[in-house]
Amino acid sequence: MTMKIEDIGRAVRETQYAVRGPIVARAQALERAGRSIIYCNIGNPQSLGQRPLTWVRQVLALCEYPEVLASVPEGTFPADVIATAKRVLSESKHGLGAYTDSRGYAFVREAVAQFIRERDGIEADPETLYLTDGASKAAQAVLRLLIDDARDGIMIPIPQYPLYSATITLYGGAMIPYALDEKAGWALSRETLERAVEDAKARGVKPRAIVVINPGNPTGAVLHEANIGMVLGFAARHGLTVLADEVYQENLYVPGDKFVSFAKVLETRGLIDVSLFSFHSVSKGFLGECGHRGGYVELRNVPAPVRDELTKLQSVSLCANSVGQIVTYLMVRPPRPGDPSFECYDRERRDILDALKRKARLLVEGLNAVPGILCNAVTGAMYAFPSLTLPPGVTDAQYCMALLEETGICLVPGSGFGQAAETWHFRATILPPMEQIQAVVEQIAAFHVKFVAERAAEPEDEPVPRPAPRGRKITPA
């Protein structure tokens, strides 16, 4: 007899990942049937018209097929592009077609270490760096180390990026939710963290680690030095490992705001007792090279035997893809002022970041103009996460599905990220092109008014309960 769904383990079946869940599946079906869909569900910049950086693609083309240099007229590729491609081919020893070291190319790990040194003014060690197929795979590998059974608790923000809830469920661990305060711009407070730990211990869960996403996904909020210090102090007090998801570190939109890394605060405060894993990616920022699956995790205060376990886990599937590793290299070692590629690189970079800043403001202002929608400022990352006032019995999942059917706009309901009880949200990316953002806002506004009026008028003969999650329920602490 063939496999049956009942044969599949509980952990797998309970895992949920709304960013590519049923609403996206419906959007794809509509698209196959000829509808035009605007995918605001996922931070996938190049699918919404963002152009790749010339610098990145020129080097990749030469690394894949260096023979083309013999055919192109001089000047086709800038000298620094050619030099960088030659360096990649020489340092990788065998080109992009060979397996790399399980931790990733040594020269890329050294370049990442140098990037961290320059970014933060602290020491960094390539031996504690791992290159991965995007940051998601890195986060999964670290959670794999931390979770052994159902008592191993991982603190996650509510709302959170569902990679974390999905992976904790899949690995059979326990989520320890801590609520971000929407009314205070998604602030993170020590009291909430302490209460979450107490609650977890009361139910027999041992807190092992805390996940912090900064800048925030889906919240768009940015942590400052004092917040980060508070989290690290809290982690030190409770013996927690810290997972710092810093993939949006280039996406800050408030003039004067500067990204502060967990690594820097950890080092400047001399917190040698806190193990830190921090993640970065080529998929966000201004590269948006999602398809190339490049990312890294940096380890601090993680003893060598634990690092060896991570190396072993990485080795079982051999290595991260070589091209993603090279894109990571190009991200951390961009053209410098005076280099032949710098002007083009810098213009493309500024154009993308400036547009994101304008689109973030446009989206938030547009949404806040709709009665029943309330949105905090998007000060970082790539998303707005507004709260919705909906008629009784109506969920945000129903709202997003109806919006999709009516307008072709694909959002993710707040339930996919976790949210305070009795609140509803959606997550929308700020990524569509400027002219489309305007249309998206107008369509959401028109839909919202109509949807709320219709649903409020409907007799509640069949009340829709708040959906019972199939997996462990995420409720705020």
Place this chain on the structure above:
Amino acid sequence: MTMKIEDIGRAVRETQYAVRGPIVARAQALERAGRSIIYCNIGNPQSLGQRPLTWVRQVLALCEYPEVLASVPEGTFPADVIATAKRVLSESKHGLGAYTDSRGYAFVREAVAQFIRERDGIEADPETLYLTDGASKAAQAVLRLLIDDARDGIMIPIPQYPLYSATITLYGGAMIPYALDEKAGWALSRETLERAVEDAKARGVKPRAIVVINPGNPTGAVLHEANIGMVLGFAARHGLTVLADEVYQENLYVPGDKFVSFAKVLETRGLIDVSLFSFHSVSKGFLGECGHRGGYVELRNVPAPVRDELTKLQSVSLCANSVGQIVTYLMVRPPRPGDPSFECYDRERRDILDALKRKARLLVEGLNAVPGILCNAVTGAMYAFPSLTLPPGVTDAQYCMALLEETGICLVPGSGFGQAAETWHFRATILPPMEQIQAVVEQIAAFHVKFVAERAAEPEDEPVPRPAPRGRKITPA
């Protein structure tokens, strides 16, 4: 306090993967210290001088940076390369920088389905295909579906490729080893399979699936239609899912031998009760594009709700890398006779396969000329797995470490793959360049004679026991 090794779960710590284990780590250390190392431990063709196919790299370069076409003189790229790159960019919709569908690009899945139709003369459905970061990740995803707890047993050959033992350990399942008969050219018998199932049931393990590697890794043996039919019939009788690792399907070295897929035998025998997962990769064959991490798994007789679980698992880390997917496309849809690229493609392909065939014979003949080394013919895949006669108390791990120190040749000891009690082996790839293969054989021969003589002469004052594996012990049934 920071993480400690004791905090890491048992499953993770017990996982072992010898192909990149301590001997490889030592080889890398020697190399950093200036020694010249010949890596025969891993099927990594381009690290041993195999050149990438021009067809593959030309298309990839154009997909990464299509703008170069405006600069190169006409004729630099063959017309079919240009057409293929344009097709990739058009079908992928957003180029290589956007996340793809979680199952992989639809047009690549359709091309794989067409490849299977043409290879096997059977129907194939792109909806049952998943593109992955190499075949290893595909095998891990399928094992994730099959293993829920320590009673879930997966049958694996002994010797096996340690991806399987490592992943089963990591996921907390049970291995059910079945022995291949070395004396009969690594033959696979129904009696052995039946006995393995009985033994498993007797110890409370429920057999869920059987892994078959064809052509064999590390054995180099090729299964024929009757063997495959026997395995499928056995699986049908016991309600087992079949995992067919067919990544070496292009690597057959006996004139007249033809690869027979599990899918074809399943369909021609009408075995609608057997769920089949078959794996393929861009890393082996004649492409050897290991670094690009491309591969796929095809599902047969797997009900839609189970497929949906696999889709969900893939979606949590978003998608396989786009470039690996494109390499898969180029593998399954190569230039045809008459296409402008065909002559070059075909010449490069034949040169690689012819060399592998000659090197396989050279390696086996050379090893068999050494007293105390006995090697079956390498009729497929990329490895020789000879048995060693060693002095009492000496292990193959010690042998391989001593060989490395003395000659710089890096092999994997048989203990990394599982082997019959009281037997010793190593696995050596057939991949080094022809002139190096000859030197490798001569160095192993000289080392072997000297090592055996020295160790046999040593007093056994400190007898070395057969090493107790840190994980679940693999013993033949």
